[in-house]
Amino acid sequence: MIDASTPLEPTGNPEYPFAATLDVIATFLKDKPHLLKPRVGIVCGSGLSTLANSLRDVVKVPYSALQGFGKSTVPGHKSTLAFGLMGDGEDVPVVAMLGRFHPYEGHKLSTVTYPIRVLARLGVQNMIITNAAGAINPHLAVGTIVVVQDHLALPNMVGMNPLLGPPVSPNYPRFLPLSNAYSTSLRRLAFLAAHKLNLPDSALAEGVYAWVSGPTYETAAEGRFLRTAGADVVGMSTVPEVLAAHEEGMQVMVLSLVTNAVVIVDSYRSIREEVKAELAGKPIELPPTSVVSHEEVLSVGQAKAEVMRQLVEHIVQNVPQDNA
Numbered sequence: 001m002i003d004a005s006t007p008l009e010p011t012g013n014p015e016y017p018f019a020a021t022l023d024v025i026a027t028f029l030k031d032k033p034h035l036l037k038p039r040v041g042i043v044c045g046s047g048l049s050t051l052a053n054s055l056r057d058v059v060k061v062p063y064s065a066l067q068g069f070g071k072s073t074v075p076g077h078k079s080t081l082a083f084g085l086m087g088d089g090e091d092v093p094v095v096a097m098l099g100r101f102h103p104y105e106g107h108k109l110s111t112v113t114y115p116i117r118v119l120a121r122l123g124v125q126n127m128i129i130t131n132a133a134g135a136i137n138p139h140l141a142v143g144t145i146v147v148v149q150d151h152l153a154l155p156n157m158v159g160m161n162p163l164l165g166p167p168v169s170p171n172y173p174r175f176l177p178l179s180n181a182y183s184t185s186l187r188r189l190a191f192l193a194a195h196k197l198n199l200p201d202s203a204l205a206e207g208v209y210a211w212v213s214g215p216t217y218e219t220a221a222e223g224r225f226l227r228t229a230g231a232d233v234v235g236m237s238t239v240p241e242v243l244a245a246h247e248e249g250m251q252v253m254v255l256s257l258v259t260n261a262v263v264i265v266d267s268y269r270s271i272r273e274e275v276k277a278e279l280a281g282k283p284i285e286l287p288p289t290s291v292v293s294h295e296e297v298l299s300v301g302q303a304k305a306e307v308m309r310q311l312v313e314h315i316v317q318n319v320p321q322d323n324a
């Protein structure tokens with residue numbers, strides 16, 4: 001947790017130019033000081049940037065103005081930090097990241113996590129991180145929002161952990177526990193919000209998010225592997241941000257919108273059998289293997305963005321002032 005005793009650039013590491021970034025943000029917000037200490041930070045995933053439509057009194061800061069921020073290169077991702085107020089009753093100051101960075105774009109893990117660390121230094125104590133994800137669990141229909149209860153991060157286990165290297169602050173634990181990474185208090189708010197919005201029971205699920213580096217979608221064998229390993233959904237983002245936010249002492253919630261089913265066949269079509277049948281004069285025609293596309297992911301994101309927006313808005317307005 002950041003407090004007055006935490007130096008802004010404890011490591012002197014040029015990958016973390018906190019003072020310069022915070023100065024620019026303060027300049028953009030100089031006429032709106034009430035937006036400068038947001039209660040909640042929101043990361044908008046693929047096709048979910050309309051979450052920012054709930055904001056009032058908005059100030060947008062382009063990533064290009066912020067040292068240490070990269071540029072998002074993924075279609076459906078903008079590159080803007082949006083400060084504003086959310087909620088019908090009480091005005092809750094929030095900051096939304098419209099667009100995030102992924103390692104597959106060529107961004108370093110320190111760049112992927114930097115914006116989260118900046119939000120922590122603005123005083124954000126609660127992070128709602130959204131993403132688009134593929135369903136590994138066959139019971140999860142496209143359009144379901146999964147409240148993530150745990151993750152399975154293969155990159156973390158093989159040398160691509162975002163927290164490798166010197167800690168950003170000497171105050172942080174070297175061996176960060178992750179069994180409590182997903183805030184129970186925020187997850188409760190998600191289910192209470194769904195109830196308040198009269199969403200059907202099937203609208204929200206709970207599950208385990210598998211992080212893969214991408215940018216390729218999974219092979220059927222990889223899909224089976226992840227299913228056997230206990231994953232419910234899979235995606236190419238989020239876990240680095242969760243680790244940084246958890247390390248910074250924030251409460252973290254992840255909402256994964258299921259945009260597609262991962263293509264998992266339990267048995268392959270046999271070309272040998274097809275050739276044999278053809279040679280025997282009884283050709284068999286099997287359907288081609290289906291494939292996932294980014295367009296499909298974006299269009300489900302757009303179709304469900306309104307439900308996600310309402311859910312996030314309800315959660316935000318119920319986050320207590322000091323949710324530690």
Ligand code: HPA
Nearest residue numbers: 132133134234235236297
């Ligand atoms: N796999 C990995 N990442 C994804 C998928 C998927 O099927 N859908 C959306 N993000």
